[in-house]
Amino acid sequence: MRLRSTMFGEVYDFGSIKEVLAKANEPKSGDQQAGIAARSAAERVAAREVLAEIPLSALRENPAVPYEIDEVTRVIDDAVNETVYSEIKGWKVGDFREWILANSTTGDMIKRASTALTGEMVAGVTKLMSNMDLIVGAKKIEIVKHCVNTIGRRGTIASRLQPNHPTDSVEGIRAATYEGLSFGSGDSVIGINPSDDSVSSVSRLLEMTKEVIDTWEIPTQNCVLAHITTQMECLKRGAPVGLMFQSLAGSQKANEGFGISVGLLDEASALAKKHCWPAGPNYLYFETGQGTALSADAHYDADQLTMEARIYGLAKRYDPYQVNTVVGFIGPEYLYDSVQITRAGLEDHFMGKLTGLSMGCDVCYTNHAKATQNEIENLMVLFAAAGGSFIMGIPMGDDSMLSYQTTSFHDIASIRQAMDLRPLPEFEAWLEGIGLWKDGQLTAAAGDASFFLRR
Structure with a gap:
């Protein structure tokens, strides 16, 4: 050749x-x-x-x-x-x-x-x-999946409500959850990155988020993004897991660094199908990012885009509800500036959908990257134009636990308005039913977390 x-x-x-x-x-x-x-x-x-x-x-x-x-x-x-x-x-x-x-x-x-x-x-x-x-x-490419609600349909864009807290305060997380819901965020998942990975703490957060979902009859799912073995133990002990999460890499060696294997993922997938509380049939949530294998010295002299594409081939085995590239989170050592972050975000989204996955993007950057919020918002607009499934929703776009910059609760409202996009259909009907959405847009009651404290 x-x-x-x-x-x-x-x-x-x-x-x-x-x-x-x-x-x-x-x-x-x-x-x-x-x-x-x-x-x-x-x-x-x-x-x-x-x-x-x-x-x-x-x-x-x-x-x-x-x-x-x-x-x-x-x-x-x-x-x-x-x-x-x-x-x-x-x-x-x-x-x-x-x-x-x-x-x-x-x-x-x-x-x-x-x-x-x-x-x-x-x-x-x-x-x-x-x-x-x-x-x-x-x-x-339209990739449609279902857990409690239906993600990926044309004309929709969802938001993962990410109410992280540096000490996993239940009340702090609950308050942030209410704020996000009031802006129409949370239809992808109410998903928390825990600071404490113990079974007891993770179970406590799962129970609280499920309580919020049940109390308000919200058509969404919950997830605590602990290590998959912790979530499996929580599920075995009866904790209400909506989606089961794990970060993935593109080689066996890199995944071993995460403490996972195909056998373990197979076991987790079977357990989720049997015990997760939503109707399904899609119960898995994966996160990826260019540079993962290189950071573990497990890239075998392959470039980071190629190793990223291999992650999507692995993820497809489990027919996940959603996958997202945490595109700028690994840092400027792998994607130096907003130009590289933007390119990688569009690459990852395309590769994921071409592989057959419902793809989201954590449109983000670390504080030592050569990027600004305006430049990241440009990627958000391009991602929405490409038919992306979901973005993140975090108070003011500034994660107080992970210390990085991403999209806010305001951003999901803005991108829907600017691009004439809607929430996921079941979630939109719920927003209309409680008075936060009417005629394709948020009502005057939206954006106020106390909405959920007055009723």
């Missing part, structure tokens, strides 16, 4: 498909840190020229981590629909890009093709897309 290109009289030879994928990537500080990024814009274009001519079959045959040593690779490869694969394996990556973007190609056609894709195929086509291409391609 030819892995060579000539640009402006200079010959660029690439030693492997893995190197082509890495050097075809948009500039990322993580790839630069790992020493695998293109050394110049010309080398990047040369790598893309080579990548565009590689058949999809070659990407399957050359995974970033060998099949024999990595269970993530095995999960993804073993799940390939061989009938569909036989139809597309001869397509070049450039042809695949053109097919996705063609007016004649529908979302249903893309979803059928997705059953035959590996993470490396998904990563390859993503590297040939502009930001606009990523929006156009993702917009075509």
Whole structure:
């Protein structure tokens, strides 16, 4: 196979498909840190020229981590629909890009093709897309899932109500929950990042959020984002778990750093289907982020976009209710500034939907990143235009427990108004029923947490 290109009289030879994928990537500080990024814009274009001519079959045959040593690779490869694969394996990556973007190609056609894709195929086509291409391609694909309510329908965008508290104060979390609900946040999930990962503390937060849901008859689900083994123990002891959560990475070695394995995830998924309180059938919630494997020195010299694409192939095994990329949370060591964060957010959303997942985005940045709130709001608008499923909702967009900047309760109200989008259908009906929503927008009663204390 030819892995060579000539640009402006200079010959660029690439030693492997893995190197082509890495050097075809948009500039990322993580790839630069790992020493695998293109050394110049010309080398990047040369790598893309080579990548565009590689058949999809070659990407399957050359995974970033060998099949024999990595269970993530095995999960993804073993799940390939061989009938569909036989139809597309001869397509070049450039042809695949053109097919996705063609007016004649529908979302249903893309979803059928997705059953035959590996993470490396998904990563390859993503590297040939502009930001606009990523929006156009993702917009075509509708991925609908159901737990208590229905996420992913066209014309909707949901919000995870994230009422974190530095000491896990039940009353502090309850107050933040009421504020978020008053702005129409919480239809994706009421999801808390705990500061205390113990079974007793996590159970206490699950019980409180379920009480709020039951008292107000809210069509949503709860989740406490502790380690999955803690949530499993809570569930075994009778705590009311709505969604079961876990962060994922794109290699077995990196997942071992998280204290998880495919076997453990299989066990958790079976337990959730049996004991989680919602109707389902989708009970899992995963979070991802470019740079995860690199930060654990478990990337096998693959670029961070390719390792991210592999996460989505693993996540698909569990048919989750939702997945979100915590795009700027890992820090500027991996995504240096708002340009890289924006690009990664659009890449992750496209790759997740192309894989078959209901994708959200924590439109965020850490305080030492070269980014501003205005720049992050730009990503939120682009994400909504691409048909994203959900964003975060945090008081004033400033997380008091995790100490990072993200989207606020106000932002979900604003993006719905600006883009003519609605809450999830069951949640919208509930908002109307209690007087917080009318004729497609929030009422004058919205935005006041005391609304839930006066009735």
